[in-house]
Amino acid sequence: MTTFLKALARSVAAAALLVSAAHADEPVKGGTLITTLPQTPRHLNPAVQSGIVTGAPGAQLFAAPLRYDEDWTPQPYLAESWAWSDDGLSMTLNLVQDARFHDGEPITSEDVAFSVETIKANHPFKTMFGVVETVETPDEHTAVLKLSQPHPALLLAMSSQLMPIIPKHIYGDGQDPKSHPRNGQDVVGSGPFKFVEFTPDQQVILERNDDFFIEGRPYLDRIVYRIIKDAAARSIGMENGELHMTTFENTVRNIKRMSENDSLNVTDEGYAAIGPINWLAFNTGQDGPLADKRVRQAIAYALDKDFILNAIMLGLSQEAKTGIHPGSPLYFPDVNGYDLDLDKANALLDEAGYPKDANGIRFALTIDHGNPTTKPQAEFTKASLAKIGIDVSVNSFVDFPTWANKISNHDFDMTWDTVFNWGDPVIGVHRTYDSQNIKEGVIWSNTQQYANPKIDELMNAAGQEIDPAKRAELYREFQEILAEDLPVYWTNTLPYHTIYSKKVGNPPLGIWASSSPYDLVYLKDE
């Protein structure tokens, strides 16, 4: 079913781009797209705030140098063209000539330089622009990013989610960009849609930027993001036609039900760059059984991944064998997937020196889960590990800050977690395994306290390798070693789905999902 829908969605998108396509598939101007946000964004400026709820409206308000298609190929956007220098130490961007901010001011290379500096200083993802030393502006439409070392991750970082071009004449007034009053109100952007209204807990309204630098776009008159926290309420909204589209849906029962509804399209395409992966993390840094990789491997062998994929995820998520999302070109699937094997698990635990006692128990562990939706996995782990003599007790989930505080201070044995790749591995993958990134109090740092000099070396090399083939080779070895060391046991991608009504043309199915510009999205006449 999903495959069919994918094919259908692809053909719709392809057809829409053909000039000679039938009338029904030609983009139509006008209309208001009603879509959703699952939480209230802190504000709407992705330059200083990570996360998908800021990224979705942010990608409409602000244009970025590049945009991506569904094959990870960069496309010109605010930059007409771009080029690496031969030594990989500088990136030259040629901006489109007549681009203007929503207040009519021209978008210049000064703004690009200002944006990069602001992001570098304020965005939580320090590895994105950490190696950018200066941004030179030889003329109004040329910006040159000078790097201290080659940094191929820069290409993916130049997307709307991560590198919005913000106006220097607004945000460069000396106020702290993180708490700038124009982040959430009277936002002046560079993207296809202009700010109309942001009412926390209710809605974000954007309208067409008639002066957008791509002629004839966007197609939509307005986008209304309704902020609906409850997944069931969003699915009801889709089913009764109040909503045109909802993104980042991950409640499998709701997705399953909607996929049986003939008036809706349901697809998991579009989340490869965001790259959400579920895994079981082990605290490898504390004294005890989990410091031994044989114990971690035994635990992986005792967990039936098929059960997680089919019974808990209802077949709606993909298997993830490594820390790189299966949708990424750098994903290397030929590693040990730890298929269910209780004999092997028992043998490994015996070998590691943890025999069963008179009650059949080897040792006890606790398990946490960072999200109420991973509770079934935690309970499943308890039941599964009982079979190999590990007595697991499940800690109940109180709230996210309590969990994050506990995990980031390394006060745990095992936890289920969901972590995002955020495009290039340098941005979202390295942080989990980098021995320099064991930081107390920082969630989604290397909370496993995993340290392997070889892995550090590989990440360092891959982060600077410009040749894509050589880079893929480095990441292959990286994934192989990690699959052997198993600081975390990856099981599946988060079942993120985009659900849209048949009326929606060109839904955002590229690698950045709803964090990509909606200038091509349109509503079909019926």
Add this chain to the structure above:
Amino acid sequence: MSDQTQIKARSPFAEAFEMFRRNHAAVAGLVVLLLIVAVAILGPFLYPGNPFDMVWAPFTPPGQEGYLLGTDYLGRDILSLLIHGAKVSLTVGLAAAFVTVTIGITVGALAGFYRGLIEEALMRFTEFFQVLPTLLFSMVIVALFGASLTMITIAIGLVSWPAVARITRAEFLRIRELEYVTAARAGGVRNGGLIFKVILPNALPPIIVQAALMVGSAILFEAGLSFLGLTDPNVASWGQIIGSNREYILDASYTVTVPGVAIFVTVLAISLVGDGLNDALNPKLRQR
């Protein structure tokens, strides 16, 4: 009237039992309750095994593959969870009622006996707890101190005692003015003796009724907290079964219905017994 002489000749317990026996609903409730208690005590021996074991495919409907009540979202046997959960739910109910009664009687007795400033202070204190929204307050306690069964029991007790305190105080206020109390005081009985030996035994009947009803409402309370996810995930209780299965209510309603019915029947039985006790211990109804 020969009837009356006959009644007088009986002990108070026999008399109360006779009153209880005449309330057929209460007797039925008692029978059901005893059955549930028997299941809670004997069940784990008759139906052994770890209730958290995944035994079969998830969402096996009741009656299939030999699983009388079906399996839940992880393929765990609901019958096994239900049987093991009975003990936990009843224990929480009883323990919470005990906490409630202990706090309630202490506060109510002191307030009712000493009057004056002590009464003022204690009753304002009681009112403070009475006006707190009970479910929210207990959620806060459990969220702050961790969702262990002990903490849940204490939380339920902490939010439920004001009713008992008020009843106890009312009884004490009434009884302390009666002649036999004055007589006992004149006879040299100290305050402690007056409270515990003279007044309290006579104040007990309405408190016992209240305590019995408390057991039922504590079970409901525990289920409510579990439904909201505030529960010890390592212990099977009826509320925990409902709470963890509620997401699947549209796909497999029996996973929620079965423990729900168990709670309903148990609380109903306890209420009927409480009602019967009320009849039995209320002297005004004896000549009915």
